[in-house]
Amino acid sequence: MAFADCARMDPPPDVKVLCDPRPPERRPPSQEYIWAKDAPLVLLPGITFSKENDDLAARFAMLAITAQPLDYAASVLEELGRSFRWDRPIYPDAEIYGYYQFPVTEPGPPGRYPAQVGAEYAKLYEQGAIGTEIVEPFAGWLRAYQSMVRLPGPVLLAILLVPPVAAIARRRKGRRLAAGPAWLVPWSVAVVLLITPAAAAEFDYRYVLPAVPLACLAAAQSIRPELLRQSGGDSRAKEFGDDIPPNVRL
Structure with a gap:
């Protein structure tokens, strides 16, 4: 509903009942279309969260996305960008x-x-x-x-950038781990947790919170080899023999 234009979507009659004639810039936050008393979906007969209403809303959403893919992508990026703001404005209401x-x-x-x-x-x-x-x-x-106490958005973005930047720096120096990077799983989950609400609903502060510890874990795991090397990890490995492969010493 943040971008859906029924004139471009040309929905069938049963789906058209969910259209909002107002231009997107004059519409309320997207969540109001399932919560507000006067929302088209809420006004349908029966309870709001029924299988029939869910199927109808899903058809509307998929039609909007396929008919306006660039508008959908812009909407996702705009909502995702709210995760990395320095201030913490009141949103969605x-x-x-x-x-x-x-x-x-x-x-x-x-x-x-x-x-x-x-x-x-x-x-x-x-x-x-x-x-x-x-x-x-x-x-x-x-x-x-x-x-x-709070975590500003740019700080979270910097934490998320630590693992890929560390991996690129390590590759440029010719150092590669034999196994896959340990940071990849928590980092990927953190990114998915941030993108999914923006892609499926809208930004909300509660969706950012679970991504923070995973992002911090990924950042710590990505720089751990360098920390071990600086703290004498290589010298301790030599005590057990010089034939230990470098990747084991890490």
Whole structure:
């Protein structure tokens, strides 16, 4: 919905009910199309998250992507770029942003209609009221922490660049590990965790968080051979014999 143009997509009648006549720059964040009360998908008969509605929305999405691939790619890059901003603006809206802040007062019930339905089912599951309790002084400690500590986006980008840059530098010096690089798995997972929300939904701060420790792990693993060499790893290897292959000494 961030870029879908039904005039270019020419959807069939049953899919056309999801079209928004407003130009993309005047539309709300994409998530509103499954949460807002007046969203075309929410207005369809029955509950919002049914198989029929899911299939309909999937057809709409695939038609938009195949009809406007460049617009889709631009949308993905724009959403991905939000992960690497220096500041931390409110996005996608104040309500969602507020969910990720440790509050001073207990938060109220969910405001979005489908979430309200889910809250009713949660009450049945809990066999009573549901809610969030704020316990001091621990909550105050967390509020103080969140007001001072954060990881700026450019720093995360720099951490992600460490492994490939270290690999290129090592290759230029003619040093190659016999086995595959240990950093490749956590680094790939971190990249996928960042790209997938931008490609399938939209940017959200909660999607960035799980990528951070994996990116840090990959960065540490990519520079570990150099650290071992500087700390005397080669000299210790010589104590066990000069016939040890260089890659084992690493």
